[in-house]
């Protein structure tokens with residue numbers, strides 16, 4: 395069993411300075427760039443069992459995978475294979491991740507599914523955004539598990555977008571749109587809020603135009619698509635999910651503006667979830683978040699549950 399704690403490392407380690415012309419990939423976020431000290435996900439998700447066999451996934455061949463993932467198991471096996479064979483060298487997983495990809499990353503991501511289905515049903519839409527998808531957690535896993543839902547994966551780093559685009563093609567996912575932007579830029583570019591719009595103007599049109607030119611990928615096409623970019627904006631999603639991106643004090647403003655009224659934030663979090671909520675009360679309310687709460691999310695039979703923070707948008 396793996397202890398899962400999706401508490402985020404300090405933002406200085408996690409947020410790439412994404413101005414145009416800069417290479418965000420050179421900033422340590424996750425994977426090989428800081429592999430010598432463990433990936434950001436390693437740091438974010440907590441300690442792992444030191445005595446295990448590092449070369450073989452602990453859940454390989456387990457009936458739990460079929461039971462939890464159902465028809466999504468087949469595409470996710472391909473994702474698992476790609477993570478094992480290329481993930482380390484491409485900076486997607488850390489050196490200690492190979493034996494825990496199923497539980498710590500794939501099943502952990504899939505645990506958000508029932509909460510997203512419920513949120514979408516209540517909001518009357520099937521549009522979901524994953525903010526800071528990294529190597530595809532939870533967005534790729536959820537898109538494979540929920541083929542009738544529309545997923546927009548928001549990720550600013552070029553190298554990760556390239557990886558995600560390959561994954562979308564190799565898994566034949568037809569319900570994924572990739573948007574290469576920082577989420578706060580998406581929000582300010584689409585916001586009707588005069589304060590946010592004012593900030594945008596002050597921030598300079600040049601920079602913002604250039605960022606737009608970075609564009610976005612439409613899933614399963616491998617091509618740039620302006621349409622996919624236009625789909626991501628304030629108030630457009632029934633549910634927004636995320637994992638290991640930022641503390642709730644920051645996530646409030648990075649996620650709730652994307653959620654439509656009547657929708658929900660569904661954030662995968664670690665054991666400090668309640669403490670994060672307590673700290674972020676003011677920020678959550680300011681962004682229209684109500685009734686923040688932590689719920690246990692089953693990961694699979696015999697596996698330790700994870701935690702999900704739910705926040706209603708009013």
Ligand SMILES: C[S@@+](CC[C@H](N)C(=O)[O-])C[C@H]1O[C@@H](n2cnc3c(N)ncnc32)[C@H](O)[C@@H]1O
Pocket residue numbers: 408409410423424434435438525526527528529530531532548549550551554575576577578636637638639
């Ligand atoms: C620690 S990684 C987590 C990745 C993935 N969610 C997971 O659980 O494995 C954080 C991710 O958030 C992305 N990120 C950081 N700042 C962001 C921002 N302002 N907008 C969108 N994504 C951001 C990073 O590029 C990185 O891929």
